[in-house]
Amino acid sequence: MPKTKKTTTKKAKGIKIKATKRETKKVAKVKEKPVKKAPAKKVEEIKVVEEAIPAPKTEEVVKEEIKKIKPLNKNFISASGRRKTATARVFLWEEKGDFTVNGLDIYKYFPSQIDQLKWVRPFHAIGVSHPDSKYSASIKVKGSGKPSQMDAIVLAFARVLEKIDQEYGKTLRKLGFMTRDPRMVERKKYYLHKARKRPQYSKR
Numbered sequence: 001m002p003k004t005k006k007t008t009t010k011k012a013k014g015i016k017i018k019a020t021k022r023e024t025k026k027v028a029k030v031k032e033k034p035v036k037k038a039p040a041k042k043v044e045e046i047k048v049v050e051e052a053i054p055a056p057k058t059e060e061v062v063k064e065e066i067k068k069i070k071p072l073n074k075n076f077i078s079a080s081g082r083r084k085t086a087t088a089r090v091f092l093w094e095e096k097g098d099f100t101v102n103g104l105d106i107y108k109y110f111p112s113q114i115d116q117l118k119w120v121r122p123f124h125a126i127g128v129s130h131p132d133s134k135y136s137a138s139i140k141v142k143g144s145g146k147p148s149q150m151d152a153i154v155l156a157f158a159r160v161l162e163k164i165d166q167e168y169g170k171t172l173r174k175l176g177f178m179t180r181d182p183r184m185v186e187r188k189k190y191y192l193h194k195a196r197k198r199p200q201y202s203k204r
Contacts, residue, residue, distance in 0.1 A: 090138075
């Protein structure tokens with residue numbers, strides 16, 4: 001019988017595996033790299049941001065700020081007027097002052113002389129020749145054009161004066177200042193160019 005070679009298994013414990021030159025270089029490079037520290041500039045920036053955030057206001061500071069705000073003068077009389085698609089809201093004070101329309105002086109908003117004479121008529125009917133010397137008003141107007149806006153303002157002034165005194169309302173109603181003009185633009189119809197304008201008819 002031929003002799004068989006005995007196969008022996010050795011444990012891998014304690015056996016040193018030789019590393020190649022490339023692997024040793026890589027390991028050395030990894031070990032040489034130092035740990036990077038955060039730069040000092042970023043830390044300073046974070047501190048500045050923390051200082052910039054304002055502290056929450058206390059109740060006493062909030063109360064002082066509310067006291068500083070001037071309260072609005074609420075002793076006014078208001079009324080609204082309409083004409084076509086224009087709406088006017090009048091806030092009238094029984095104090096000497098200016099008449100403003102949408103933040104502008106009424107004489108600048110309505111530069112034409114016809115409009116300037118028109119809005120004074122309700123006051124003239126009462127007996128006040130110069131409304132600036134006795135009243136002040138803030139007017140908010142929107143919609144439509146300047147002529148219809150003026151009509152809406154006149155109606156609003158008449159309604160405000162009626163609230164001040166009922167006798168003013170009687171005199172203004174006799175003169176026609178209290179009536180609301182209901183006339184509106186007629187709607188367009190289909191097949192027609194406008195409300196009543198027809199296309200040209202040709203026989204041939």
